[in-house]
Amino acid sequence: MNSRDSFDICVIGAGVIGLAIAYELAKKYKNQDVSIVILERESSFGQHVSSRNSEVIHAGIYYPTGSLKAELCVAGKELLYSHCEQFGIAHQRIGKLIVAKNTESDALAQLKENAIANGVLDLQLLNKVELQKLEPHIEADIALHSPSTGIIDSHSYMQSLLHLAENLGVQFSPYSRVEKIDTDADAFVVHCQLDENRNPERYSFNCRQLINAAGLEAQSIAQSMSAIPKSTIPKLHYCKGDYFDYRRPNPFSHLIYPMPEANTIGLGIHATMDMSSQLKFGPDTEYVEKVDFEIDDNKTKSFAKSISSYFPAIQAADLKPAYSGIRPKLSGLGEAAADFEIQGESVHGLPGLIQLFGMESPGLTASLAIAVYISNRVEL
Ligand SMILES: Cc1cc2nc3c(=O)[nH]c(=O)nc-3n(C[C@H](O)[C@H](O)[C@H](O)COP(=O)(O)OP(=O)(O)OC[C@H]3O[C@@H](n4cnc5c(N)ncnc54)[C@H](O)[C@@H]3O)c2cc1C
Incomplete structure (x- = not known):
């Protein structure tokens, strides 16, 4: 790219949400000579929050x-x-069971009511016998x-979004870290x-529409824009979630979730599996000060204790550290859960700027709907 190029639309961040937005906008402006670029500071797409999650397509029960x-x-x-x-794209409608004790029956019924109000109409309450038939180890x-x-x-899903977007003319620019944004007349x-580890080079360009989908860095990018009232930038809280692989054969045919944590900080240490049926448990919830993906081995005991409430056969020795992710939360410890925050001109006063904050779960599930929501708000 040459200096002082100009693009119609710039999306910052090639996580699942930035990719979905770029694809949706490329469809909207197909054959209209609209230039769209996605800037990504890493060498490739989806290296941050989007590759450190449970890969679950959520139904929409809890929110x-x-x-x-x-x-x-x-x-x-x-x-x-x-x-x-x-x-x-490889996927499986495997189904999920939220399991509970009789003493939690009111809370479980309330979850069902909430789900119905959200438009999730296919939930069924099961008794012990019905549950045992589906999952005898629970x-x-x-x-x-x-x-x-x-x-x-x-990963395949994100690859498909990038591929489809590029086929519609979107330019993907990896090794491109946004440092600062100024505003000109229009x-x-x-x-x-660019390329800071090999051949560092500074590069600036103009764009009319800017979409900040930088995940854990969305706030720092917003801070770099002098024209934004700082009071509109929500505080970011890092909330880490660790996963442990189960070393034995997977005994389950559904995803198994306990009742959610208070304030739905997390959904409880649940049993989920990937497309190869590898069973893993997690994520827990731990507010942290910095991004660090180290997993404390000693957590195996507390994980096993928590999982044993619904899977009594679990032993700490069955668990081995797998990976961790960091949620970009807008609510701090003890605060009520916050919603996604998608800010346009009415909040920050800058026409052409859309910023996405707090894009934690269910951001993967919601990605295509978020993209439609953004696309409906972009006007060139
Ligand atoms: C532990 C955990 C479990 C989860 N489980 C699920 C689940 O099962 N189902 C579900 O639906 N959702 C889940 N989620 C949520 C989901 O993963 C996220 O909502 C989604 O991945 C967020 O995508 P994103 O594009 O906003 O962020 P990211 O994937 O982080 O993408 C942001 C991109 O911006 C880039 N970037 C940052 N700064 C700059 C810069 N200055 N210049 C250029 N590029 C920059 C980054 O490199 C990154 O690629 C989970 C999240 C976590 C943490």
Whole structure:
């Protein structure tokens, strides 16, 4: 790219959300001579939050009715299943069981009511006998069965989004770290550091529409824009989640979740599996000060204790550290769960700028619906 190029639309961040947005915008402006670029500081797409998650296609059960999380999850789930079928992305509608004790029956019934209000109409309450038939290794009195919950090969999904976007003319620019954004009369001036580890070079260009989808860095990019009132930038809280692989053969045929944590900080240490049926447990929730993916081996005991509440056969020795992810939360420890925050001109006063903050779970599930939501707000 030469200096002072100009693009119509710039998307910052090639995680699952930035990729979905670029693809949706490329479809919207197909054959209209609209230039779109995705800037990514890493060598490739999806190296951060989008490759450190559970790869679950969520049904939309837990989120408060009317929230963006609820609406975009329920709509995104359907769009995602259709996309997977259309483009041959590996996925499985494996179903999920939220398992509980009799003493939790009111809370479980409430979850079902919340899900219905969100438009999730296929949940079934199971008694102990019905649950035992489905999952004989689980110890619980009752369960909620969600048949529309699934799993996905998220890397293939992201690859498909990039491929489809590039085929529609989107330019993907890896090794391009956005350092600072200025505003000109009718354009944003995006200043980047290119290829910083090999041949560092500074590069700036203009764009009319700017979408900040930088995940854990969305706030720092917003801070670099002097024209934005700083009071509109929400505080970021890192909330780490660790996963442990199960060393033995997978005894389950569904995803197994306990009742969610208070304030739904997390969904509880659950049993999930990837497309090769490797069973893993996690993620837990731990607020941290910095991004660090180290897993404390000593956690095996507390993980085993928590999992034993629904899977009594678990032993700490069956668990081995797998990987961890960091949630970009907008709520701190003890605070009520926050919604996705998608800010346009009405919040920060800058026409042409859309910023996405707090894109934690269910961001993967909701990605295509988020992209439609953004696309409907982009006007050239
Ligand atoms: C532990 C955990 C479990 C989860 N489980 C699920 C789940 O099962 N189902 C589900 O639906 N969702 C889940 N999620 C949520 C989901 O993973 C996220 O919502 C989604 O991946 C966020 O995507 P993103 O594109 O916003 O962020 P990212 O994937 O982090 O992408 C942001 C991109 O911006 C780039 N970037 C940052 N700064 C700059 C810069 N200055 N210049 C250029 N590029 C930059 C980064 O390199 C990165 O590639 C989970 C999340 C976590 C942490």
